[in-house]
Amino acid sequence: MTDIADRQFGEPATARRLRPFGESIFTTMSALAVRHSAINLGQGFPDFEPPEFVRSAAKRALDGGFSQYGRSFGLPEVNRVLSRQLLGTTGNEYDPDLGICVTAGCTEAIAAAMLGLLDPGDEVVMMDPCYDSYAACVVMAGGVPRRIALSLPGFRIDEATLRGACSTRTRAILLNSPHNPTGRIFDEEELAAVARIATDIGCIVISDEVYEWITFTRKHLSIASLPGMSARTLVLSSLGKTFSCTGFKVGWAAGPNHLVAAVRAAHQFLTFCSATPLQQSAIAAFANLEEYLPSLRSDYLRRRDQMVHGLQQAGFSCITPEGSYFIVAEHGHLGLGTDIDAAQTLVREARVATIPVSAFYGDPAANPHFLRVAFCKSDETISEACRRLQVYSRRRGQG
Numbered sequence: 001m002t003d004i005a006d007r008q009f010g011e012p013a014t015a016r017r018l019r020p021f022g023e024s025i026f027t028t029m030s031a032l033a034v035r036h037s038a039i040n041l042g043q044g045f046p047d048f049e050p051p052e053f054v055r056s057a058a059k060r061a062l063d064g065g066f067s068q069y070g071r072s073f074g075l076p077e078v079n080r081v082l083s084r085q086l087l088g089t090t091g092n093e094y095d096p097d098l099g100i101c102v103t104a105g106c107t108e109a110i111a112a113a114m115l116g117l118l119d120p121g122d123e124v125v126m127m128d129p130c131y132d133s134y135a136a137c138v139v140m141a142g143g144v145p146r147r148i149a150l151s152l153p154g155f156r157i158d159e160a161t162l163r164g165a166c167s168t169r170t171r172a173i174l175l176n177s178p179h180n181p182t183g184r185i186f187d188e189e190e191l192a193a194v195a196r197i198a199t200d201i202g203c204i205v206i207s208d209e210v211y212e213w214i215t216f217t218r219k220h221l222s223i224a225s226l227p228g229m230s231a232r233t234l235v236l237s238s239l240g241k242t243f244s245c246t247g248f249k250v251g252w253a254a255g256p257n258h259l260v261a262a263v264r265a266a267h268q269f270l271t272f273c274s275a276t277p278l279q280q281s282a283i284a285a286f287a288n289l290e291e292y293l294p295s296l297r298s299d300y301l302r303r304r305d306q307m308v309h310g311l312q313q314a315g316f317s318c319i320t321p322e323g324s325y326f327i328v329a330e331h332g333h334l335g336l337g338t339d340i341d342a343a344q345t346l347v348r349e350a351r352v353a354t355i356p357v358s359a360f361y362g363d364p365a366a367n368p369h370f371l372r373v374a375f376c377k378s379d380e381t382i383s384e385a386c387r388r389l390q391v392y393s394r395r396r397g398q399g
């Protein structure tokens with residue numbers, strides 16, 4: 001049936017600014033996974049339950065009078081817990097009532113940051129490959145994404161390239177560490193370079209740290225903890241990755257009061273407040289963090305090593321991630337063409353869904369060599385996915 005509005009205007013109903021982004025690659029690959037009964041190593045959500053202390057806190061809140069709107073920028077106790085937590089991780093004191101805004105996941109924090117901070121024409125520098133909502137949110141806010149590529153091999157931040165992309169029009173540099181999709185934890189030298197450039201040109205840094213606790217080789221270092229950087233950094237994160245509850249959608253932005261005021265200005269008109277019973281679970285989540293972390297890390301380390309080994313057995317060369325729950329795997333041995341071709345063939349014929357890494361680039365032709373594989377999955381799922389990939393690889397080798 002033709003939509004009335006489409007007929008009236010003779011073009012798609014979607015606003016022009018959003019058309020170039022099309023459908024999210026995660027939606028596309030998840031739908032293909034369902035269609036082909038494939039194991040979904042595409043979208044980054046765990047196929048296991050959150051820890052009991054998180055689930056029971058949410059259930060208690062549902063029965064305990066937390067069913068109505070809460071304070072727009074976060075339930076008071078939740079903001080206090082986050083402030084204490086951030087003091088530990090960044091060394092900075094964020095005012096619970098002025099320097100923190102609880103949002104509907106980090107996704108909303110990203111959107112609210114862009115909508116609250118950008119004026120039309122303001123530029124935001126981001127480093128490809130990067131999370132797909134960044135550029136879309138900048139454009140929705142009337143800003144201009146300036147995309148540079150992390151340097152290969154190794155996906156490192158190159159100071160000269162980053163400096164070259166920055167100008168007096170740059171409002172913010174967007175950083176994500178531990179990094180999706182590459183699993184990099186940017187080191188002190190790289191973070192210092194970002195800090196130097198932001199300070200020199202007088203822009204802010206928006207630091208997406210959702211994988212802050214899923215680290216293997218070294219601890220995550222927030223750029224907000226570098227000298228002078230707390231005053232110009234907005235830290236974004238969420239409960240979803242750390243506590244395996246991506247569907248709870250509880251996130252936050254923390255920073256100097258004036259930056260958080262801008263985030264709040266947008267947030268109040270986006271969601272007003274995030275789901276109150278689920279916010280409540282943040283209190284129990286962080287009360288248990290210290291005890292929970294060793295098992296979180298050792299479980300993810302085991303899954304990572306199992307997945308890297310399984311992928312290598314199937315002929316992929318992998319960059320072993322330092323953090324996050326993603327691996328980028330080079331698919332050239334399969335001879336399947338671009339990463340988009342490879343992902344589509346694998347979901348159909350090996351029945352394993354992955355994400356083409358080119359989807360994380362502004363220019364999809366830029367780097368078609370890698371697939372992103374999520375290992376936030378049970379040991380059984382990982383083992384079966386690797387078996388399928390190995391069988392497919394052998395079949396192709398023989399064919």
Ligand SMILES: Cc1ncc(COP(=O)(O)O)c(C=O)c1O
Nearest residue numbers: 105106107131180210238240251
């Ligand atoms: C880098 C990055 N930022 C933000 C998000 C979204 O976080 P949330 O689920 O809390 O909205 C994701 C989810 O995959 C991510 O990978």
